[in-house]
Amino acid sequence: MKVWIVSLMLCAVFGLRTASGEAVVTKNEQNSKLPVEIVETKEAEEQVEDLSPADVAAKIAVEELAISERAYCPPGWINYRSRCFQIVRSAMSWLNAEKHCVSLRATLASVQNPDEQYFLQNLIASAGLPLAWIGAYNFQGTWLWIDRAGFYYSNWLSLSSVSSYPCAYMRSNAGWSNTNCASTLSFVCSINPTVC
Template sequence: MKTIVLLSLLLCAAAAAPAEEKLKAPELEEKMKNQEKPVPKDSVPVPINAQMLEQEAAPEVAFSFCPNGWFSHDRLCFLFVHTSMNWFQAEEHCNSLGGNLASVTSSRQYGFLQSIAQTAGQSVVWLGGFNLQGQWMWIDREGFYYTNWYSLSSASSNPCITLRSTTGWCNAQCTTSYRFICAKNPFKC
């Protein structure tokens, strides 16, 4: 049994490891000629084109670990669900897909989720935030450190969080039906 668990963990780790860029000898030699020698950034001025050289040298991602129809962002996969449900039904639906309602941990991630909602033509969608005993939290157990409140109503009567596609988030009654965004980590075993 220990062997099976160990093999499962190794397979999961191998699947999560990034693929290496493979270059043929002539391509590698040409690439090395065109690159500047690495120098610590704090010891000399950095050339203006240095960032461009780094971008050119970076390998392109050939595939995504996210299932078809899901969007990849910050090591997570996101899915916009076009069916309106109340917050509890939405969370159950996301669970059935191997995830949770989306949490938000940064302004960059919030902007990405807003763009998903705007692309779908929605101004309000469910997120995975809720209030329990006076404490705001995310259903996926992420820390509630980033906040982006547009308006905040009474948490006791409006304990679930909605994303606004043009402003920050709001809280609403969990029994209201909205479309929603699911999120999952493709590397969880």
């Protein structure tokens, strides 16, 4: 069992090297000539023998999480965790903002947790905007995200009648509010790019 886990770990390390375009390094080469990332990986390979199967599995899980959260964003987009974001300063209705995002192969941004909330608020504030559309909308009494993410996190500052004001926006210095979808605001687009 331990041999299988060590083999799995070595395959994962080898896969990381080849996926990033780095050459496979033999043991006969000197560490001083290797890039720092390869040296650290090589040292990790040597330490595998000292790890328990549970430690190896945990280490693999951490490495896979780090890889899955490394997004490669197109020029003009800002990377945050596994997604890319872009502020659009042009004021548009919620529907036209979503159409614009779709033309960029994106959607209006969903907000999945407090960290993303904080990041997006700072992004909006750094663009000099007081508020911006996000991808939340109300359909038949239920709040949904236009990107089809689960609506498990919210940060409402105020909620007006959803029948008259079914579209949500984020404030740069507070929580969310809802308003008429025909109002014109700047907005935040988001894409889930190909991850390595």
